[in-house]
Amino acid sequence: MMTGIKNMKIFDMHADMGTNFYERHLKQEKDVFKTYHKENLLKGNIKGVFTACFFCGTEDWSYMQEMIINCSKEIRANEDILRQIKTKEDLIEDNKISALISVEGMCGIKDNVEEKIEWMYENGVRVASLVWNESNALADGWKQDPNRGLSKDGIRAVHKMNELKMIIDVSHINEKGFWDIIKYSKKPIIATHSNSRSLCDHGRNLSDKQLLAIKENGGLIGLNACGHFIDKDRNKEDSYHLAKHAKYMADLIGVEHIACGFDYMDFLVGDYDDEMAIDMSNASYSQNLIKALKELGFNELEIRKIAYENVFNFLKREL
Numbered sequence: 001m002m003t004g005i006k007n008m009k010i011f012d013m014h015a016d017m018g019t020n021f022y023e024r025h026l027k028q029e030k031d032v033f034k035t036y037h038k039e040n041l042l043k044g045n046i047k048g049v050f051t052a053c054f055f056c057g058t059e060d061w062s063y064m065q066e067m068i069i070n071c072s073k074e075i076r077a078n079e080d081i082l083r084q085i086k087t088k089e090d091l092i093e094d095n096k097i098s099a100l101i102s103v104e105g106m107c108g109i110k111d112n113v114e115e116k117i118e119w120m121y122e123n124g125v126r127v128a129s130l131v132w133n134e135s136n137a138l139a140d141g142w143k144q145d146p147n148r149g150l151s152k153d154g155i156r157a158v159h160k161m162n163e164l165k166m167i168i169d170v171s172h173i174n175e176k177g178f179w180d181i182i183k184y185s186k187k188p189i190i191a192t193h194s195n196s197r198s199l200c201d202h203g204r205n206l207s208d209k210q211l212l213a214i215k216e217n218g219g220l221i222g223l224n225a226c227g228h229f230i231d232k233d234r235n236k237e238d239s240y241h242l243a244k245h246a247k248y249m250a251d252l253i254g255v256e257h258i259a260c261g262f263d264y265m266d267f268l269v270g271d272y273d274d275e276m277a278i279d280m281s282n283a284s285y286s287q288n289l290i291k292a293l294k295e296l297g298f299n300e301l302e303i304r305k306i307a308y309e310n311v312f313n314f315l316k317r318e319l
Ligand SMILES: [Zn+2]
Pocket: 104, 171, 172, 193, 263
């Protein structure tokens, strides 16, 4: 069946859903996916999503384990709608939504690096970043020491992840760590939710040099719909200006390396309403980006790649 340009299916590489499932389960809430997520995903035609388990830097290993296990359980409890992606064979295009467990920040890993990454893999994690904004045993986030790259354990983590085919996410890491990962990783990497620093000068966005390195490495960059990564001017924090990042990156490194990683915050506990793009406050508005890509002159084939196919094909190759 042809899907029209008006309602194109999307693969979102970053949604902090694992964290949302966990925080709501701690409050004894039931049916979290169906209550808070299902409708928005369906409205936005999100057909694939990385359900991120997010750790800010203070959590210990057992906390990480609990959130990851809980995320698996919630996906399994919704098997009528979701299909967990663990191998390339799981990538099937039907009516279900693909759900891949990702980890944002490995602060809980302070020793036995290989063993713990293996545990993550056995429990379904297929994409992970070494660090969030903090400094941890493996690496430093973008806000931390610019002179500290990967630690010895950080390098071991990269090797172990390569061996297991767990994909390395470089969103949030500082530049020195980024270049270490480029150096040590034998596999393509992804920046699940980062934009272009040339268009919006923010430490979370990627420089042209970094974008070119990801192209060279065969990786992907996910367009982030958080306002402050789109533009410094609040009036320009919208889907149109996010599409401009796609245009800039496409001109620099080619459309094959661009994907989506919206980072919707509506379901995080707290008030994040003004953090998102004006017309992309949650997953139900995701098609606004499709419209904006069209306005900026991308053709249907290119939009399909950015929206869905680049991620799907990347996972088919790399898992
Ligand atoms: Zn993030």
